[in-house]
Amino acid sequence: MAKILDRLMLFIYSLSIGVICIVAILLLSGAIPYDLTSAQEQALFLGGIIAASILLLLSLRFFYLSIRRERATTNSIDQRTEYGDIQISVETIENLCLKAASRVRGVRDLKSRIKVSQAGLDIAIRAVVDGEESIPGLTTEVQKQVHDFVEETTGIPVSGVSVYIANVVQAPSFKSRVE
Known part of the structure; x- marks a missing residue:
């Protein structure tokens, strides 16, 4: 309006x-x-x-x-198959990245950003970790999960997955009360 x-x-x-x-x-x-x-x-x-x-x-x-009329531009990745054309929105791929990264234990507050290049998708993941696991191990696991899941689900090659650890949060500790 x-x-x-x-x-x-x-x-x-x-x-x-x-x-x-x-x-x-x-x-x-x-x-x-x-x-x-x-x-x-x-x-x-x-x-x-x-x-x-x-x-x-x-x-x-x-x-x-x-x-003038505005052209509605939707950010999508277009693929041609033997049966026809497929369009996958960038938002869909971002959601797939979040789904894959959330499977890794110890990772929270995820955000993703996708850049489309000639080599494939460049995926950037921003995360907060709980600090209980090794950060290099967590980031490697997130990279592997996201890379494999997005390529398998969409069929679009992933050229790289970068992970940015924004913060470390402490898991709440509960004191047991014995009476």
Whole structure:
């Protein structure tokens, strides 16, 4: 709704500025008769013509932006098979990465980011670990799980999985109470 309102306001603004600029150019250029008496007024009117021309060009650009249709771009990875085309959204692959990484014990608060390259998918995983396991062992396990799961599930080659450990959280310790 806000986008439609913004486009409507941009349309009205560009149309009104365009009309004002055309009238100003016609007045200042002499197409509509007007008496100029001094050289200073002529210089002022020349500056006015230039300013009105620039505003007219901006108005035309804004008018074009307000009426053009936006192309809906969905970030997806397209594959062609013998049966037809397949499109997998980047969001889907990010969710698959999170699912695979969450299977590793000791990893929490996962976030993923996907970059598509010629070599395949570059996957970046951000995680918080509990500190009970070896961090190099955890990251290697996360890399292996994500790499294998995404390649197996989507059929898209994964060129690399990088893991960023953002923090270590301590597991809550419970004191047993003996009576």
